[in-house]
Amino acid sequence: GERGPTDLLAGLDPEQLAAVTAPRGPVCVLAGAGTGKTRTIVRRIAHLIHAGHVSAGQVLAVTFTARAAGELRTRLLALGVPGAQARTFHAAALRQLRYFWPRVVGDQQWDLLDGKLRLVGQAAHRAGVGTERETLRDLASEIEWAKASLVAPEDYPAAVARARRETPVAAEQVAKVYAAYEAAKNAARQLDFDDLLLHTAAALEEHSAVAEEFRDRYRCFVVDEYQDVTPLQQRVLDAWLGRRDDLTVVGDANQTIYSFAGASPRPLLDFTRRFPEATVVRLERDYRSTPQVVSLANRVISAARDRPAGSRLRLIGQRPNGPEPTYAEHDDEPTEAKAVAARIKDLVDAGTALSEIAVLYRVNAQSEVYEQALAELDIPYLVRGGERFFARQEVRQAMAALRKACGDPPEGELPAIVRGLLEPFGLTAEPPSGGKARERWESLLALVELAEELVATDARADLPRYANELEMRAQAQHPPTVEGVTLASLHAAKGLEWDAVFLVGLVDGTVPIQHADGDDAAIEEERRLLYVGVTRAREHLALSWALSRTEGGKRYRRRSRFLYGLIPDNHPTARIAATRQRDTRPVMGRAMTPVRYCRVCGDKLIGTMPTKLGRCESCPSDLDQSLLDRLREWRMERSKALKVPAYVIF
Numbered sequence: 001g002e003r004g005p006t007d008l009l010a011g012l013d014p015e016q017l018a019a020v021t022a023p024r025g026p027v028c029v030l031a032g033a034g035t036g037k038t039r040t041i042v043r044r045i046a047h048l049i050h051a052g053h054v055s056a057g058q059v060l061a062v063t064f065t066a067r068a069a070g071e072l073r074t075r076l077l078a079l080g081v082p083g084a085q086a087r088t089f090h091a092a093a094l095r096q097l098r099y100f101w102p103r104v105v106g107d108q109q110w111d112l113l114d115g116k117l118r119l120v121g122q123a124a125h126r127a128g129v130g131t132e133r134e135t136l137r138d139l140a141s142e143i144e145w146a147k148a149s150l151v152a153p154e155d156y157p158a159a160v161a162r163a164r165r166e167t168p169v170a171a172e173q174v175a176k177v178y179a180a181y182e183a184a185k186n187a188a189r190q191l192d193f194d195d196l197l198l199h200t201a202a203a204l205e206e207h208s209a210v211a212e213e214f215r216d217r218y219r220c221f222v223v224d225e226y227q228d229v230t231p232l233q234q235r236v237l238d239a240w241l242g243r244r245d246d247l248t249v250v251g252d253a254n255q256t257i258y259s260f261a262g263a264s265p266r267p268l269l270d271f272t273r274r275f276p277e278a279t280v281v282r283l284e285r286d287y288r289s290t291p292q293v294v295s296l297a298n299r300v301i302s303a304a305r306d307r308p309a310g311s312r313l314r315l316i317g318q319r320p321n322g323p324e325p326t327y328a329e330h331d332d333e334p335t336e337a338k339a340v341a342a343r344i345k346d347l348v349d350a351g352t353a354l355s356e357i358a359v360l361y362r363v364n365a366q367s368e369v370y371e372q373a374l375a376e377l378d379i380p381y382l383v384r385g386g387e388r389f390f391a392r393q394e395v396r397q398a399m400a401a402l403r404k405a406c407g408d409p410p411e412g413e414l415p416a417i418v419r420g421l422l423e424p425f426g427l428t429a430e431p432p433s434g435g436k437a438r439e440r441w442e443s444l445l446a447l448v449e450l451a452e453e454l455v456a457t458d459a460r461a462d463l464p465r466y467a468n469e470l471e472m473r474a475q476a477q478h479p480p481t482v483e484g485v486t487l488a489s490l491h492a493a494k495g496l497e498w499d500a501v502f503l504v505g506l507v508d509g510t511v512p513i514q515h516a517d518g519d520d521a522a523i524e525e526e527r528r529l530l531y532v533g534v535t536r537a538r539e540h541l542a543l544s545w546a547l548s549r550t551e552g553g554k555r556y557r558r559r560s561r562f563l564y565g566l567i568p569d570n571h572p573t574a575r576i577a578a579t580r581q582r583d584t585r586p587v588m589g590r591a592m593t594p595v596r597y598c599r600v601c602g603d604k605l606i607g608t609m610p611t612k613l614g615r616c617e618s619c620p621s622d623l624d625q626s627l628l629d630r631l632r633e634w635r636m637e638r639s640k641a642l643k644v645p646a647y648v649i650f
């Protein structure tokens with residue numbers, strides 16, 4: 001409905017009010033997670049429009065993800081403010097280019113680049129660099145970093161040396177590929193994503209008529225999540241502004257998580273140096289999370305090293321007390337996932353909406369085991385910012401190859417056969433240092449681990465059975481839904497919030513990610529990622545990790561180094577952890593304690609030592625696979641009818 005300007009000021013604290021009602025001109029809100037930054041800019045835009053300071057069409061709000069931009073638009077509409085633009089940098093640039101382009105280049109036809117990897121591949125070939133798919137993806141990321149950092153091909157080697165940046169192949173070679181890629185792309189009259197930004201800036205910088213018209217049209221600029229701005233985006237912003245200063249920025253330097261892609265919190269922290277007359281507001285009240293969650297968030301981030309002056313903010317919780325965050329250590333990932341799924345089921349049964357629950361992990365490949373566990377309990381989910389495991393390109397390709405090999409399977413042990421077949425898809429012996437190749441590698445490794453699991457549970461496991469098992473699992477996954485538990489990477493969770501958040505897989509090598517080791521700046525970025533994760537929770541927060549990837553596998557993993565010192569001495573965790581050496585049963589967090597069940601009869605394995613195969617001692621190990629399948633089906637069906645997890649049936 002219609003709201004008056006006074007309504008728009010209701011429910012704001014004094015600092016938020018100061019930012020909302022500041023006169024037109026530079027405004028900077030520096031504040032921690034959950035303090036209402038996004039709420040403040042939405043209110044500010046609405047207020048400026050309602051008070052007649054600016055018309056809706058003159059406002060341009062930008063943020064970094066399409067989802068966040070959509071959220072801004074929704075919130076503005078809810079305040080009765082249609083017509084204000086809220087877009088990603090790229091979407092805003094694309095729209096402007098469509099409009100200005102003919103005047104900049106005449107009537108030449110330019111197209112958006114289609115098939116970037118193919119072009120990078122041709123460039124790599126010409127430069128004599130390896131053209132494996134993973135290498136190409138990493139090269140494409142490097143070119144994106146260079147363009148986002150405003151680094152030309154010839155300056156690339158010096159720039160990576162300055163930034164102490166690891167490169168997928170020698171810097172000189174990347175530079176060659178980059179140059180060849182640009183040349184081929186421009187010759188074909190194509191624009192890649194970053195060109196949209198570059199050309200928008202150039203059009204405004206070099207064509208005064210275009211700039212004049214643009215600046216007459218857009219007069220008020222707002223940027224959310226400003227801590228993650230890249231030099232290229234900043235240049236576009238500067239081109240939009242020209243000599244004007246009607247710019248509101250909000251951000252939290254502690255949430256800078258894209259510096260690997262060229263982003264930097266410097267423009268946020270140096271805002272007042274650039275605009276000495278700016279209205280600066282700091283928010284410290286956290287409206288999102290319970291004091292328990294806020295306290296943990298404060299502990300996570302206060303351990304950060306070299307925090308810039310503008311980022312030393314403490315959060316003060318405003319909400320009533322809630323449950324303490326829980327910590328749970330598990331033997332292996334499947335057990336961890338099952339425990340998380342069971343806990344989610346409890347929450348849903350107690351009335352929490354599915355859309356108010358999220359499972360957050362570091363790399364997208366981690367989603368598989370959670371997809372499986374949720375599907376088993378019939379809990380709908382959606383995977384955000386990454387594809388569902390069995391929908392991923394590398395997984396689909398690998399499955400096709402595995403099926404094809406079934407006619408004439410190579411000799412040997414199943415896991416070794418699978419490994420051999422997956423090698424051509426990028427499953428190298430050593431994990432790639434990072435980037436897309438690493439994600440791909442993790443997905444492929446997950447497939448080998450499924451083979452190991454099958455061998456451990458099925459004496460007659462062979463390639464066809466394995467291929468069937470994969471098919472079955474792929475089909476058991478829920479079709480995409482709109483209402484479900486969110487599975488997302490920590491990166492994709494930025495700016496969002498849920499009642500209940502599960503931070504999973506918190507082991508060293510994942511959080512922080514292995515390739516950050518030895519690079520202090522990269523480690524600090526990993527810590528900020530954990531901070532982003534913790535601060536997504538309104539009420540329930542559960543942290544967990546598993547000592548082994550596979551069921552019954554070797555427990556060689558350690559909990560994340562970030563967790564040491566976080567858990568207070570008098571917390572139950574610390575006490576139980578001391579005896580962990582001998583007692584390897586999962587500890588900590590009563591609600592999340594998983595129980596192991598025999599994989600054949602479903603009996604609880606408590607008290608009995610599970611055999612290596614995950615069966616109780618009384619169950620035969622050479623059961624016919626079809627019987628196992630029928631048992632599993634029967635259990636699934638019964639569990640649906642009785643509305644209990646499948647493993648409770650027996």
Ligand code: ATP
Pocket residue numbers: 011012013016031032033034035036037038039040252255287288494495496497535
């Ligand atoms: P992030 O850094 O994670 O992006 P943020 O600072 O943008 O967080 P918001 O998403 O704007 O925070 O707000 C967090 C939550 O607190 C939202 O649910 C919002 O509605 C609520 N909130 C913000 N300010 C107030 C307030 N003054 N009174 C009550 N609730 C508030």
Ligand code: MG
Pocket residue numbers: 037038039224495
């Ligand atoms: Mg926000």
